[in-house]
Amino acid sequence: MTSNIHHRSVIFLGLQAGGPAAIWSSYIITIIFMLITAAVLAEICSALPLSGSIYIWAAESAGPKHARFFGFIVAWWSCTAWSTFTAGNSQTAANYVISQLTVWDIDFPGGTTTDNVKWRALIWAVSEALLILSVAVNYLPPRMYSAIFRFSVALMMLDFFLCVIWLPIAVSKTYGFRSAKDVFTMTYNGTGAPPGWNWILSFLFTAGTMTGFDASGHIAEETKNASVVAGKGILTSAFATGILGFITTILFLFCTPDLDTLFALEAPQPFVQIYALALGKGGSVFMTVIAVLGLMLNTSIAIVAASRLVFAVARDGVLPGSSWISRVTEDGQPRNAVTFIFVFSAAMLCTILPSQVAFTSLVSAGGVPTIAAYGLIALLRLTMTPNEFQGSYFRLGKFARPFYISAALFNVLVFAVMISPFYFPVTSETFNFASVIFGAVTIFGIASWYFTPEDKWLRPGTVQEELRSADGDVDNKDSGI
Template sequence: MVFMFITAAVLAEICSALPLSGSIYIWAAESAGPKYARFFGFLVAWWSTTAWMTFTAGNCQSTANYIVSQLAVWEIDFPGGVGNENVKWRAMIWAISEGLLVVSIAINYLPPRWYSHVFKFTMALMMLDFFLNVIWLPIAVHNTYGFRSASDVFTQTYNGTGAPAGWNWILSFLFTAGTLTGFDASGHIAEETKNASVVAGRGILYSAFATGILGFATTILFLFCTPPLDQVFALDAPQPFVQIYALSLGKGPSIFMTVIATLGMIMNTSIAVVASSRLVFAVARDGVLPLSGWIGRVDSSGQPKNAVTVIFVFAAFLLCSILPSQVAFTSLVSAGGIPTIAAYGLIAMLRLFMTPDSFKTSHFYLGKFRKPFYLAAVLFNGLVFAVMISPFYFPVDAESFNFACVIFGAVTIFAIMSWYFTPASSWLRQEQVEQALRNTSGDAAPVEHDGSLGDHDDPK
């Protein structure tokens, strides 16, 4: 939590100074200074686009796992058996995932004035889920299999990875990686946010604080409410928590909790598409992507609907990898969080070494704390990055190899090639970077946006 908050503070500082759509790659470019701005801008543009677009497909498959886990709860036989080695099972997961993707994307075609209601409904749904887990679940556990002891919760370890004991413990970061990323989302919609230099940065901080504090409370609660480990590892559902609900609450109530979780994840995915579509739009608007002229357009209401369509096509295609191999899909999805973590650490490192005294106009300027914060963010995100590209099981063989490092490397190579072959006059010219740095260092007034996506907001 502490290092996640520090990372959020670093991002909020630069977001406040540069509140632009698709802002994370602009942050990286400006953090690098004029000489290396284009290179690091291209790098993070490819990283972040890959991460956010991959997240959409992964979230849909995770939501599908909640639904199909009810088969295990009600002990319904499935032809060929429940498991990823069964092609019929994978086909069902794929079909449900694609359907969930359609629903999540369709929400993004709603009129912009509806977005506020979507966000409010999503927050209400997630808080309902949280309070049901905080209140209902412990009561049910107390009346059924009982709580685990404090000794179990705080001292018991289990090595199911085959890794050395120390690294096995470090690998636990894999299960919190989803909450360690994504709080840069409010920066991606900054051009549609009033008073963005304050509100977007504050959104980064608030989302990190809410995730950390509520996530910590939920984690401790779940550790006390989880059945003994041997019973947990005997559960065969794709999403074992559905079976835990069934064991504690009963089969009927587990359906209700599954519906709440499924709706929450659908809405979560749709809101992630809002952020990722603005990122894709901004990258295309700056001419980095193929078909940039079409992708970078907005409709009559100022919404990047073409970028939403691109995300839909990419996610639908990525989900098709479930059919031949669940391992292939898992490897692709596991690579989704790595570029974001890498971008967080890279921005902090560039701020530490390249532009430590810039962005003084930020409403969240870190002052004398900036260098310790930059260093802490570099070290922490470096550790999480190492965990996410590490093998998950030891000894490593073809089946247990983590292809995330290969995918991340391939994306990085594409980014470097894109930087090399794109003329310097086409994107982030040096004089533009220098002007932006002057604006954010107190030599000129920073530009504020009026809350719409349009040509006048072009970061070029």
């Protein structure tokens, strides 16, 4: 359900890159290969259901000799990805809020375009405020989390049904649906890239909405029967996100105005103006409020998962200041890890001030490290440990090798898309700084590996115990115990 709001937030990026025809075709490809990637991750998650998940999976996929090196790098990647996602989500919510200014024809000094630094300053200030509110939820007593989660799910359900019922009815009575020919055959180049690469850039939208399905692994140590439940969570999350995302994407393609009208809209979040065209100004306010609340709760829940990851990485001695970051409260909550995520995310949002394309850069920077980790794990499983983790409940068997190859190659393609400039020709103000963030974080990870003593890292005993436990479970099943 969370993908519904996120889809609206970035679907215009897909429309600029290739148009409707590129979106739906790229989405089908993305679903297939992301499900393959999810299967690769579920296999190792089942054998190693530990907090810290993806970084431990990378370490163990590399084998004993190189485990520490790859573990440190992926740990830095993952912490960066989730913290940057938090920042990007906050800016997405801010874009919804301030887009109402254009709906109500409120003049802003210098205009409502990203080349106006005052406008960017407003986006930055609102983004930081919404980030603070989203983080604040994580300082509430843990007993309140379940109520917040239930409210979040209810809100997402309301949003989903309004989008699939109210929006289409309103569109049919106002500017009308796009034709099937438009939806399934129309192409568009709003990026200035060469035609082939312009089409491939649509993967920024399709793959960007299908990352993060490894989240259930981050809280594996707090999950009962984690060797089965956490792995199943990865697979069902990827499947549900893909199928629901594809259905709502097709719906939105039919409900958007013609592309000339769409790209003439000056709001930072064009969907707010689409609401205004279809539902009227009052309807757009109502849907915007729901979207902003949904995004903020989505951000808060993401911070819960991210804080467990950051806590586990710090507990294993990978980050500077690990002893402070890994400290927990009396009731076992990683509050310092939450604070760390807040500081990092707030710093990332400052990129809005100098950059005209901070939104696309943050979308990319939030996805690049995760996509890189997905591809690296598949590659390491193929080359370093193809016969390990036999105790997994989700063992791939004869499909292992083709799945590893497919997942590695697809994620390399998506990685290239995410570090590519989105608008051409490239200038200093339209440069995609995701590549700079990724490069810097990789260097920090290597430096951290080099300067941290071996005996300060990880709990090899815990990892081996998990592996023995998983293997033992399979042995027991095989022997009929």
